[in-house]
Structure formats: C-alpha cells, structure tokens
Amino acid sequence: MSMQSSEEAAFVQDEVSSIVKESIDQVMQIATYNHAKVPQWTSDVIETCMKKLTLLNKPFKYIVTCAIMQRTGAGLHMASSCYWDNTSDGSVTQKWENKTCYCIVTVFGLAI
C-alpha cells in the first residue's frame, strides 16, 4: 500500500503564517495593555489559532505559544531549538506590536 504524497504531509509555512496573523489581529486589534486582561488575550489568541489550524485537516501535532509583553523599553530575546524531521516538520513565528504591548506567537507543527 503506498503512503500519501509528501506534499500533503509537509508543513506549509505561508498558510500557517497567514492563519496566525489573522488570529492575532482578530483578538488584539483594539487592545491597550491591561494587566488583568492579558491572560484572557493569550488564551483567546491561542484558541483562535488552534481552531483554524485544526480546520486544515492535516496529520500534524501542533504546539502554539503566545507571549505578550508590556512595552517599557526592555529587551526580550526568544530562541528555539528543535530536534525533529526537517522534511516534514516546521515552525512559524509572527511578531505583532502596538503602542503598549508586543505579542509574539510561534506555531510548531510536527508530522505524525
């Protein structure tokens, strides 16, 4: 029995990138940094992302990480290192900012 073609099972960066961007815009558009609301926002952004990713119906495990930081002039570095299969797995990072906060969302997709 032949396996499914590899195009279907590869991580498509552009597709996922646009999904992430849409999700962040949807939730954070009208947001001014408010400490009490941040947990809600992080959850919302991630849930929205996840729902759209599952609609792609691909045989992937997903990890979505969202970091929201208040804009006070401090620096932040984010690094990631992955031990996976280069041909089928991939990641996408999207940065978003407005006057009061930064939002960084990373999606890792690993083929099953």
Place this chain on the structure above:
Amino acid sequence: MDFTAQEPVKVYENTYQMGPRDDQKVSIPRVEEVIKRVLNEKMEMTLEKDPTKRDKHLWIYDHEEVGEMSREACEAIQQGVKELGYTKYKLIVQVQMGENNGQALRTASRCLWAPESDVSVSGSFVKGRMFAVATVFCLYHE
C-alpha cells in the same frame, strides 16, 4: 552491466507499538533538572555584583550578548535532554530571555497532541537584571 553503488532500500518492519513503553517515557523531573542546571550556568555571570556598591549589579543588559546567550542556552538544553536518552521523542526547546525592567510578560501555550505520550516541561530564572524562561516539549514519534 551497471555497477554503480546504490543504497539498498530500507524497509521498516512494524513494531505494532502505539505509544511509548514505560521505560521509554520522558521523566519530567530529570528534564527539569537539565533546564535548571543550564539556565543557572548561563545566567551566573549576570549576577556578578559590584563589590564597591552594595546591591548594584556589574553586568549591564546588552542586546546582542543576550541574543547569543539565549541561543546557547537553547542548544545546551537540547543537548542535555538528548543525552537523557529518549530515543523515540522529537524535542522542541524554547528559551525567552529578557531584561527585568518592571514590565510584565505572559507566555501561554496550547498543544494539540497525544496527552498520554507527550509532555511539556518548563523552568524559569528571575534574578537581578535578567529573567529567563525555558520550555521543553517532547513529542512521541514512531
């Protein structure tokens, strides 16, 4: 006749294994230990205090240096977890390092995976002028 060497086609037999066996499962405390050890090592130099002024840290936040530090920490954690010997797992290590400036940072993550076999472990380090958060995701793969 054509004698050019060709790699024999590898055929993998079924193991009929659906998930990790008990001895193959990731041990969360061990991974936590690796994270703590690496973060402590990397961050040690940021804690150097000025001997002449009380409570004043010598080390000043430098953007490129911290970038380098976070990449090194990532590699070191990945190496450490690989050495623990979980052969059937794919690893993702994420490190966030920044300046402690009185700002708030919130990180959340959600995962769509198999909860019986996949784990995530995280550790943090907040001291002096720096903070560092490291998360390791281990996903079972046949």
